[in-house]
Amino acid sequence: MSEDLDAVDWSILIELQKDGxxxxxxxxxxxxxxxxxxxxxxxxxxxTGVITGYxxxxxxxxxxxxxxxxxxxxxxxxxxxxxxxxLEQRSEILECLRTTGDDCYVLKVAATSMAxxxxxxxxxxxFGSTTTNVVYSATLPYRGPRPTRPTRDPSTxxxx
Amino acid sequence: MSEDLDAVDWSILIELQKDGxxxxxxxxxxxxxxxxxxxxxxxxxxxTGVITGYxxxxxxxxxxxxxxxxxxxxxxxxxxxxxxxxLEQRSEILECLRTTGDDCYVLKVAATSMAxxxxxxxxxxxFGSTTTNVVYSATLPYRGPRPTRPTRDPSTxxxx
DNA sequence: GTTGAAACCGGTGCATG
DNA sequence: CATGCACCGGTTTCAAC
Numbered sequence: 380m381s382e383d384l385d386a387v388d389w390s391i392l393i394e395l396q397k398d399g400x401x402x403x404x405x406x407x408x409x410x411x412x413x414x415x416x417x418x419x420x421x422x423x424x425x426x427t428g429v430i431t432g433y434x435x436x437x438x439x440x441x442x443x444x445x446x447x448x449x450x451x452x453x454x455x456x457x458x459x460x461x462x463x464x465x466l467e468q469r470s471e472i473l474e475c476l477r478t479t480g481d482d483c484y485v486l487k488v489a490a491t492s493m494a495x496x497x498x499x500x501x502x503x504x505x506f507g508s509t510t511t512n513v514v515y516s517a518t519l520p521y522r523g524p525r526p527t528r529p530t531r532d533p534s535t536x537x538x539x
Numbered sequence: 540m541s542e543d544l545d546a547v548d549w550s551i552l553i554e555l556q557k558d559g560x561x562x563x564x565x566x567x568x569x570x571x572x573x574x575x576x577x578x579x580x581x582x583x584x585x586x587t588g589v590i591t592g593y594x595x596x597x598x599x600x601x602x603x604x605x606x607x608x609x610x611x612x613x614x615x616x617x618x619x620x621x622x623x624x625x626l627e628q629r630s631e632i633l634e635c636l637r638t639t640g641d642d643c644y645v646l647k648v649a650a651t652s653m654a655x656x657x658x659x660x661x662x663x664x665x666f667g668s669t670t671t672n673v674v675y676s677a678t679l680p681y682r683g684p685r686p687t688r689p690t691r692d693p694s695t696x697x698x699x
Numbered sequence: 700g701t702t703g704a705a706a707c708c709g710g711t712g713c714a715t716g
Numbered sequence: 717c718a719t720g721c722a723c724c725g726g727t728t729t730c731a732a733c
Contacts, residue, residue, distance in 0.1 A: 395595035
């Protein structure tokens with residue numbers, strides 16, 4: 380399920396997450412590797428699915444979405460198809476995570492106005508009770524994963 | 540604050556959000572525009588900040604993060620600097636949104652194991668009470684914004 | 700893993716309509 | 717905004733080490 384990544388692989392991932400369009404020649408300089416070796420590493424990261432793709436990042440406000448909200452949905456039923464259909468139709472729903480806990484789903488919703496947000500939340504409320512938090516600002520905008528130094532915490536005991 | 544985007548601009552944004560590396564020539568075919576006009580549009584979207592950048596997308600599981608969680612933080616104090624410092628240090632925290640409501644912050648945390656997650660949550664708990672939901676799966680993985688047809692909902696009244 | 704050289708695209712700039 | 721062309725930079729592939 381998970382791939383073995385060495386320090387160089389991580390360097391490459393960090394650079395490509397910062398700028399998905401750096402030329403291989405420039406990337407190879409930054410990771411201190413030859414262009415051909417760098418190229419091969421990137422090809423491998425793509426082939427093994429570590430890199431799932433390259434995307435342009437769009438500023439929500441500039442694109443007309445003045446309101447961002449996190450909506451939690453408590454979904455009593457077990458029939459999840461109707462919700463899936465709503466996710467398809469409603470492009471304002473940017474992300475939907477199924478989670479443990481009382482709230483089965485956590486959604487990220489972009490709206491052009493509070494009235495617009497109300498509309499979406501109304502549609503979601505048809506499925507269960509919702510809790511909405513409007514986002515003031517991204518204290519930390521989404522960033523991709525970075526390597527972890529192996530940690531050993533003495534206060535934490537094994538599960539079994 | 541927000542830029543005026545016509546249908547062609549949105550076509551371009553949709554394509555570049557799907558594949559941030561499509562050649563201009565291919566992109567121009569998809570949006571049915573000449574290469575030079577397409578190039579100029581893209582340049583403008585970048586210059587006005589609608590497109591904030593291009594990023595490689597990394598699969599969390601393949602990168603060794605078996606556990607993803609949404610952590611909400613109820614932060615009683617008003618001194619937010621210590622939290623900012625933690626966000627800097629802890630690369631496992633992928634995103635942090637400041638929101639309205641009882642929970643001041645919503646964070647996305649990637650961990651290699653439940654023990655690892657516990658470690659991070661312990662650190663966050665130093666700031667306030669936390670609520671953690673572990674993610675089963677992304678019912679809808681993050682997707683960027685798409686255009687909205689102007690909606691007029693009769694059941695919704697103006698704010699003032 | 701490195702280096703170097705070739706062939707191939709793709710992007711940019713410009714002129715024209 | 718479309719078309720065509722020349723120029724240049726980056727990529728890919730291949731060799732040899």
